[in-house]
C-alpha cells in the first residue's frame with residue numbers, strides 16, 4: 001500500500017470519496033476500489049477485466065509494453081536457456097529455485113505420482129473414439145476428485161500440496177492416454193527411469209513392438225515449450241482456476257475448469273487454430289489476401305497467433321519459440337512449407353499499419369504449432385500440450401490463493417439491461 005490516494009468526485013452530487021493506491025514490487029499502481037460501492041453507491045464497469053487487478057500475486061510478472069516476462073523474478077529467456085520444466089514448476093510452486101537435494105526430492109515425488117488409477121481407463125473408454133482430447137482431458141481431470149475424495153480437505157496444507165503434485169504428475173499420463181485411446185493404441189504406463197518430458201514422449205509414441213528412437217532435440221524442444229507455457233499471471237484459464245478456487249471447490253474441479261477455459265481459440269486453442277489457418281492460407285503468395293481479410297471486421301476472421309491483451313510489443317516467448325522452430329526443423333531435416341507461410345505472414349503483418357497501430361505482434365501460439373507438428377504431435381493435441389505445461393501455473397496460483405487472507409469468493413456485479421419489473425400474465429392475455 002502506498003501513501004498516495006485518488007479522489008473521485010460525483011459531478012451530480014459534488015460528493016468526493018478517497019481511495020487508496022495499491023502498489024506491488026513492479027508494475028503500474030492500482031486504485032483499491034474495494035469500498036467504492038459502500039462509499040459512493042457505484043460499481044465499476046470493466047468488461048473483460050481490462051483494467052482490473054483481481055488479486056495480489058508473487059508468481060509471475062509481465063510488462064506488456066516492454067515485452068518482459070518474469071517467473072518469480074527470473075527472466076523467461078534465462079529460464080528457457082538454463083532451466084528445465086520441472087525445475088520451473090518447483091520455482092512457480094515454491095517461490096525459490098531448489099538446491100540439488102530439493103530438486104531430486106521433487107522430481108522423485110512427481111515421478112512416483114505419475115501412474116493413473118486403472119479405473120480411469122474405463123472412464124476414458126466411455127468416450128467416443130474420436131472425441132477431442134481436450135474434452136477427454138477436461139472430463140478425466142475433473143474425475144480425479146472422485147478417485148482422491150479421501151484427500152480433499154483443502155484446509156490441510158499437506159493435502160493441498162499432494163493435490164498439486166498429483167496434478168502435475170498425472171496430467172501427461174492422462175493426456176497421452178487420451179491420445180492413444182483416440183487412435184486405438186494400447187495405453188503405455190509411465191516409465192520412472194525417464195525425465196518428465198521424455199517420459200511423456202514415450203507414453204505418446206512408444207509401441208510395444210519396437211523401441212522408440214528420439215533425437216535429443218525433440219525432448220529439448222518440448223521442454224522449452226513447457227517452460228514458456230508454464231505460467232502467465234492472471235490469464236483467462238488461471239483466472240478461471242482462481243474463480244472456481246475462491247468458492248472452496250477441490251483442485252481437480254478447479255483445474256478441469258481451467259482446461260475448459262484454455263480450450264477456447266482466443267486463449268490456448270489458438271495454437272491449433274494457427275496451424276489450421278496456415279494450412280488454409282496454403283502458400284506464401286496468399287498471405288496478402290489473408291492479412292486483408294483479418295483487417296476486415298465483417299469477415300469474422302482474425303490472424304490467429306497475433307495480438308495479446310497484455311503484450312503491446314513482441315511476446316518474449318514468441319521470439320524464443322521462433323528460434324527453436326528454425327533450429328528444430330533444421331536438425332530434424334523437416335521441410336515444412338507452413339513455416340514459409342508463417343514467416344511471410346509475420347513479415348507482411350508487422351509492416352501493415354493496421355497491425356502496427358494496434359500493436360499486434362505474434363504471440364506464443366504463432367510458432368508453437370509448427371514445433372508440435374515437427375514433433376509429430378497431432379493438431380488436436382496442441383492445446384493439450386499447453387494444458388500440461390500450464391498445470392504448474394494453475395496449481396501455483398491455486399496454492400497461493402489458499403494462503404492469501406484477502407481471498408473472497410469471486411463474484412462480479414453487472415449492469416442490468418433486462419426488462420424493468422412487470423406482472424405475470426396468463427396464456428390467454430399474452
Ligand code: CMC
Nearest residue numbers: 265266267268270294302303304305306307308309358363
Ligand atoms: N487479427 C486481427 N485483428 C486483431 C487481432 C487479430 N489477431 N487481435 C486483435 N485485433 C484487433 C481488434 O479487432 C481490435 O481492433 P479495433 O480496435 O479496431 O476494434 C484491436 O485489435 C484490439 O483487439 P481486442 O480484441 O480488443 O483485444 P483483446 O485484448 O480483447 O484480445 C486477443 C486479445 C489475444 C484475444 C486477440 O488479440 C485475438 O483474438 N488474437 C487471436 C487469437 C490468439 O492468438 N490468441 C492467443 C493469445 S496468446 C496465448 C494465450 O492467451 O493462450
